[in-house]
Amino acid sequence: MSRVLRSSPWTARAWALCAGLAAGLAHPPFGILPGLLGYALILALIDRDSPQPLRSAFLRGWLAGVGYFSISVWWVVEPFMVDAKTQGWMAPFALLLMAAGLALFWGFAALAYKALKPRGLARVLVFAGCLAGVEWLRGHVLTGFPWDLPGEAWPAGSAPSQAASVVGAYGLSWITVALAAAPAVLFGPVSRRARAVAAAIMLAAFAGLYGFGVARLAQAAQTPASAPxxxxxxxxxxxxxxxxxxxxxxxxxxxxxxxxxxxxxxxxxxxxxxxxxxxxxxxxxxxxxxxxxxxxxxxxxxxxxxxxxxxxxxxxxxxxxxxxxxxxxxxxxxxxxxxxxxxxxxxxxxxxxxxxxxxxxxxxxxxxxxxxxxxxxxxxxxxxxxxxxxxxxxxxxxxxxxxxxxxxxxxxxxxxxxxxxxxxxxxxxxxxxxxxxxxxxxxxxxxxxxxxxxxxxxxxxxxxxxxxxxxxxxxxxxxxxxxxxxxxxxxLPATPYSRHGDLAFLVMLLASALAAAAHRVRALGGT
CATH class of the missing domain: 3.60.110.10 (Carbon-nitrogen hydrolase)
Known part of the structure; x- marks a missing residue:
């Protein structure tokens, strides 16, 4: 990854596009879950220094979004081909506009993250909050279009997916982005101790995600013979x-x-x-x-x-x-x-x-x-x-x-x-x-x-x-x-999510905000 980060600006932009493609390929039906590491590359590329940091961060985030949504919504061309004679001409414009338009959310997430200037382990929490936050906006702005949220990359019914019963798909998106982006810390300017702490937290979080899911799935009940x-x-x-x-x-x-x-x-x-x-x-x-x-x-x-x-x-x-x-x-x-x-x-x-x-x-x-x-x-x-x-x-x-x-x-x-x-x-x-x-x-x-x-x-x-x-x-x-x-x-009995909705997700966003604020306080204290 260090070689990628030392590449030219245009090469870095190409890597951002590829990172988004990788994250998109993690979703079914492709199911290439190692593609989730694309989030770590996106974070590292946004963190990369540049003469115009905010503009560069927006562009890299947007390009990552273009890659992600090109994979996620390429099927949008198909409805226009049903009546190809009158509507087929719209198909390429639909894909281009849809992928580029949805990618704006990721561009603004990258811009917000860069403006907050987090350092150390806080980078992961702030990045997860910015990206999951704009994904929530994507699901609500105008009529909303929450297709392929990052947290829905896990196959539904798998152990990791069961966390949605507590935190919902938006909360699971925060968890997924934080876990997948954490390896970027291992290549950043942090101490050996910080790297060890980051690795331990990441492994414990993965174990907790899988452990909760396995325990929940073990409680499955049989369908009664009297059911309709x-x-x-x-x-x-x-x-x-x-x-x-x-x-x-x-x-x-x-x-x-x-x-x-x-x-x-x-x-x-x-x-x-x-x-x-x-x-x-x-x-x-x-x-x-x-x-x-x-x-x-x-x-x-x-x-x-x-x-x-x-x-x-x-x-x-x-x-x-x-x-x-x-x-x-x-x-x-x-x-x-x-x-x-x-x-x-x-x-x-x-x-x-x-x-x-x-x-x-x-x-x-x-x-x-x-x-x-x-x-x-x-x-x-x-x-x-x-x-x-x-x-x-x-x-x-x-x-x-x-x-x-x-x-x-x-x-x-x-x-x-x-x-x-x-x-x-x-x-x-x-x-x-x-x-x-x-x-x-x-x-x-x-x-x-x-x-x-x-x-x-x-x-x-x-x-x-x-x-x-x-x-x-x-x-x-x-x-x-x-x-x-x-x-x-x-x-099943009412789940925590069905009772409380996105409250847990709100707590996660608050944790991201506190991580960003804590860094600001430390930075001001050092001046």
Whole structure:
């Protein structure tokens, strides 16, 4: 590393880009965990002296972010290729702008760190606080986009990932960055004693992280035989074929056929986000042939949890469109709607277009196949459909957000027994996106101590226990057609994170601030 730090400014910038790439490759599906050492190289490069230290620190942090996010979000080009004729030209701009824009957060983290001028062992705490702090901002500024937080590099369900049950994904990001950046101290201008102390603390922290996780996983409970039986339906409908009008009947029959597949009779059937390429109100309207066919597909007492696009008239008399989850219960010869959840957190540019009037003038529009953008639903809340344990819906993008289930429980005054994540990962195509999304969503199970039922049209669908582990044999991968029949795994008692949210993360940020302040006090005392 010392040779890297003595390299020319342009070489140092190239190393910053490579360090970010390495950190990005630590995330699933790549899973190259030694890539986490990229954080140590980033810290060392930011610490490197230069004639314009603040500007150089910002540039190196930004370049590291460009590398990181180029790996993390390269799948963003795929949605634009669904309708390549009209939207394909946007794909390279989307990747460039997204990676460069998200990297600004890392640039500002590096700038803040350099401005604080920490020394010695405090460097690690201050760096972790700056980077984890801007990652929190990334998850909250405007609509937020907390995709691939540093703490989510650990495979969900692994021993290190269990710390999220206490500190959440943001707190685990602080821990991860601090541990991964600590080796930079070994190459810095510190005494031999300080190096020994840093190594001991780092090893003890790793041992604690793994030890806590192993102990927590050893407490896993068995699923009771009386738990509801759930059938996840994955119809393997390619996004490029889905919106052709002539395919509606074939798509509907594919879902119905899988719903009625021979086997144990499920209590709950789950179809993924926006399963059918039509507004559900039209499909279930009197006189539509699809309503009776859907009734016939279900047994009396069964509930279909269907991801659907629905419409209603707004205050101005114009239709508004919602990305929704409907609970439909078969009763005698009809279906009864026992619950409706409208997606609250919508995807910018995908489901709605920020600055819509300006964007339309330059040729941009959202990717939804609706006459207009989606409208956001009310704040998150659990659903309690008739005959089912209460559940928290997370529609696609919503599964990225730590604490959304906790917020919903507070809004409703009811803790759900499980999380239902319906998602249309067909937008990602055969990229890293669906596998990353599965890992990210699984962290919501760890944080809340709740199982997740996850349904997608093309993969990855899975049953995930309250520890974030995909249950054996309960996964349908990319491009698979089929069903998963599995009893709903049990919920755990409320976790520290579900009770206190990001309080532990706030304490970590406070520790970083105190480390920076202590250095300042010592520096002033020496003058």
């Amino acid at each position: 039986l759930v059938r996840l339906v994955q119809a393997n409908i390619d996004q490029k074929e889905k919106w052709r009008p002539e395919n509606l009947d074939l798509i509907f029959e594919t879902y119905v056929g899988l719903t009625r597949r021979p086997g144990p009779t499920p209590d709950i059937v789950v179809w993924p986000e926006g399963a059918l390429p039509a507004v559900v109100d039209d499909l279930l309207a009197p006189g539509s042939p699809y309503g009776p066919r859907l009734v016939a597909a279900l047994s009396p007492g069964q509930t279909l949890l269907m991801g659907a696009n629905r419409a209603e008239l707004g205050p101005n008399g114009q239709p508004r469109y919602f990305n929704s989850l409907l609970a439909l219960r078969r009763e005698a010869g009809s279906l009864r709607v026992t619950g409706v959840y409208d997606k609250h957190r919508l995807v910018p540019f995908g489901e709605f277009m920020p600055l819509a009037s300006l964007a339309t003038e330059v040729g941009f529009r959202s990717l939804v196949h609706m006459p207009d953008d989606f409208t956001a639903g009310p704040p998150s809340r659990p659903l309690s459909p008739a005959g089912l344990p209460p559940l928290q819906p997370l529609i696609c993008y919503e599964a990225l957000f730590p604490g959304l289930t906790r917020e919903g429980a507070a809004n409703q005054g009811v803790r759900p027994a499980w999380i239902l994540n319906v998602s249309n990962d067909a937008w990602f195509g055969v990229t890293s996106g669906p596998l990353q999304h599965l890992n990210i969503a699984s962290y919501r199970a760890i944080e809340e101590g709740l199982p997740i039922i996850r349904a997608t049209p093309t993969g990855v669908s899975a049953v995930i226990d309250a520890y974030g582990r995909v249950e054996p044999g309960a996964r349908l991968g990319l491009g698979a057609l089929g069903v998963i029949d599995r009893r709903l795994p049990p919920a």
